[in-house]
Amino acid sequence: MELARQLKAKREERGLSQDEVSKAIFVSRQTISNWENDKTYPDVQSLLLLSQLFEISIDELVRGDVVAMQQAIAEDALRMKLLSIGMLAFSGLAFLFLLVFSLAWPEPSGFARMSKGNLAGAATFIVLYAIGFAMAIAVDRLKKKHDVVTYREIDRFLKSGVVGEPDAEGLARKHPALGVVVKLFAGAAIGLLLAGLLLTLEG
Incomplete structure (x- = not known):
């Protein structure tokens, strides 16, 4: 899935660690790791928080998927x-x-x-x-x-x-x-x- 690559790229662009992102959107660090390694997919509520954190629309985040x-x-x-x-x-x-x-x-x-x-x-x-x-x-x-x-x-x-x-x-x-x-x-x-x-x- 394209989202896995997007999340990692957006996080690294802002110099954030997985732990920092996890605290910002109220999930565990392991959850962020699973998303970035395409093991699981975030639900709508998590995508909303990610879009706010990275200042990008949900449509842009998941467009490729x-x-x-x-x-x-x-x-x-x-x-x-x-x-x-x-x-x-x-x-x-x-x-x-x-x-x-x-x-x-x-x-x-x-x-x-x-x-x-x-x-x-x-x-x-x-x-x-x-x-x-x-x-x-x-x-x-x-x-x-x-x-x-x-x-x-x-x-x-x-x-x-x-x-x-x-x-x-x-x-x-x-x-x-x-x-x-x-x-x-x-x-x-x-x-x-x-x-x-x-x-x-x-x-």
Whole structure:
């Protein structure tokens, strides 16, 4: 990305160290180093502060990267959409098979209060839900790999001139593990509620 070269050049023109720049825009020195080495990309708020510090517009800072960002958004959008659909489909099938097996095979299994249908449904649920969960992780990794959320925010800002409010995607970018954990516990909670309901109905 062109921005990495631009940031280093602008900083050196003003005789600033990475530490001085980091303090001026309220990020860590390592963050500045990551930007200058093209490991990560600054969000819109950071770009605003950088543009003020270096007295240059955001458009000039990212001009050379706009096409690459738009290509990354377009290429990743379809893959993320397909993975998201797959995640929802497998998660839905997991709950469906749990319900169908439990209702269609009520014969006692001898294990706790669970029927053979409960056990078969639970086994199927685990396999299908694991596939769906793997797809959710793949989406999060794809976002992180190409910094898609940041690119979208920048593209939106360049077109509208408005800095968007922090949203779920922005939170997921700053805390990538959080999205995965939330999905895991949400799915597990729904599964437990459904299993409890089935046991209650059969009892």
